Amino acid sequence: MDASPTVPDPPSLATLLVHGSKDGIRDAYSPSSFPIYQTATFSAPDPTQAPAYDYTRSGNPTRTAVEELLASMEGARRALAFATGMAALTAVIRLLRAGDRVIAGVDIYGGTSRLLGSLGDLGIDVIHVDTTDVESVERALRSGGEGASSTEPVPSSAASRTGLPLSSRPRQTLLLLESPTNPRLQICDLGALCALARAHGALSCVDVSVMTAAAQNALDLGADVSMTSATKFLGGHSDIMAGVLAVRDPGLAARLAWVQNAEGAGLGPWESWLLMRGVRTLALRLCAQTANAAALASWLESHPAVTRVLYPGLEAHPGRELHARQASGAGSLLSFCTGDAQLSRRVCMALGLFKCTVSFGGVASLVSMPAFMSHASIPAHVRAQRGLPDDLVRVSAGIENDRDLIADLDQAFERALRAP
Known part of the structure; x- marks a missing residue:
């Protein structure tokens, strides 16, 4: 009797994200990059039969x-x-x-x-x-x-x-x-x-x-x-x-x-x-961003002007073990506090590589002060009740060289602390 055929292992996440499902939608001409169907409507060969696509609001x-x-x-x-x-x-x-x-x-x-x-x-x-x-x-x-x-x-x-x-x-x-x-x-x-x-x-x-x-x-x-x-x-x-x-x-x-x-x-x-x-490219980016976040969190944790670093990859984080059980990696978002909202503001303004903006997750590293930006619509007294301090700075680690990012933070803190 012939041996049973070997069942291949399922592809890794990185491979799956590049190639997608083998049962997924295919274009008639098998292009290397799926086409952009930049159209609002699709013609119906038979008006009495519903086509696969008719109007891009419903599907494309x-x-x-x-x-x-x-x-x-x-x-x-x-x-x-x-x-x-x-x-x-x-x-x-x-x-x-x-x-x-x-x-x-x-x-x-x-x-x-x-x-x-x-x-x-x-x-x-x-x-x-x-x-x-x-x-x-x-x-x-x-x-x-x-x-x-x-x-x-x-x-x-x-x-x-x-x-x-x-x-x-x-x-x-x-x-x-x-x-x-x-x-x-x-x-x-x-x-x-x-x-x-x-x-x-x-x-x-x-x-x-x-x-x-x-x-x-x-x-x-x-x-x-x-x-x-x-x-x-x-x-x-x-x-x-x-x-x-x-x-x-x-x-x-x-x-x-x-x-x-x-x-x-x-x-x-x-x-x-x-x-x-x-x-x-998600798998590759997440790997690089997570490594950078870990390096930034470690550096910030040792800085004398930083009063607290919030990052689930740090040993001091109370949810570290729980997070490790339900996730892969500590992620690339972290926050830190200085104890002084004006100092935090000056640090953000002194940064060069980091852009000060809302959102996170892009290839470029970003900082923000949520109390005044992404969470500004929450009244101040509610933010206080929820434990969101004005001096908190949120950091989104990008894919740059970690030494360059740390050098940028270092000079920003130095300038911010010198300011009158």
Whole structure:
């Protein structure tokens, strides 16, 4: 009897990101680089038969190609590419209706906080808890009832969004998580929290923008939805706006795809192509950026003017071991404090290689002061309650030479400390 054929091992992540799935969409001419279908409409050979594509808002081959690549990376049933990260999150929020609620962390992205702050007008409750404390999250899930029955009729608009019949449905809870959090790099137990959400009938959505699914697979950890601001690491070059949702449940995928199409939130063909090109080099960039972040964190930790460094790769970080269990690598985002907002400001202004700007994840190293930039929409007293100090500087490590980056920080601190 002939020996059974050897089953090849699945490709590594770096290989998968370059080549994609062997079952993915193919162009008729087999180009080395997938084409940009820069068109709004597609001709229908037979007006009585629905073609694969008819209108780019509903679908486009270039967007399909990047969505299939992203689904392969996440091990998802389906990935959906949106015009921005906030458009992706809004699609998840659109699954809710009046009477539902969102449980979110206290240390979250400023744009997320802004969106959640508007939900009260829609009758959706928002509860902020310390997501690093599993018991606090469990208490929040219990309060108001895990799927406490709601007997009022579901409006037709809500029924369309949820895919439920025009009758009634249980109150829905969305557990919205970040880990590491932005910008204080706190770590929460994603596996435990997603399991709690499922046990209480809640929907879990994990924003993996800080790590990406390549380094921290939220779906493997039990999340219902993995969300990414692809503007950051996935695009990787600070030249596109994009967002991604990835799911494994086909029913949930269909509901989110309906919202994406109905609200016109899908990513355009040109941006889809740029995103696809960025994802090809993600593994290499993450490796270089993580190594640089570790070097910067170590240097900052030893600087006498720095009072605190927040980075899950440091031994002093309280969530270091938990993060190592649920992620690959410590990531390339870190924050530090000086104890003086004006000193932090002068350091940022004295930097040469580092650009002072919002966002993170690009090839170039960046700094920002979240209290005055990405999180400025959060009132000062709320920032204080949440532990976000004015002097905190967030650093996004790029792919430059680490010695050059450290030299730039060194001269910036020297100049900032000399200033009157």
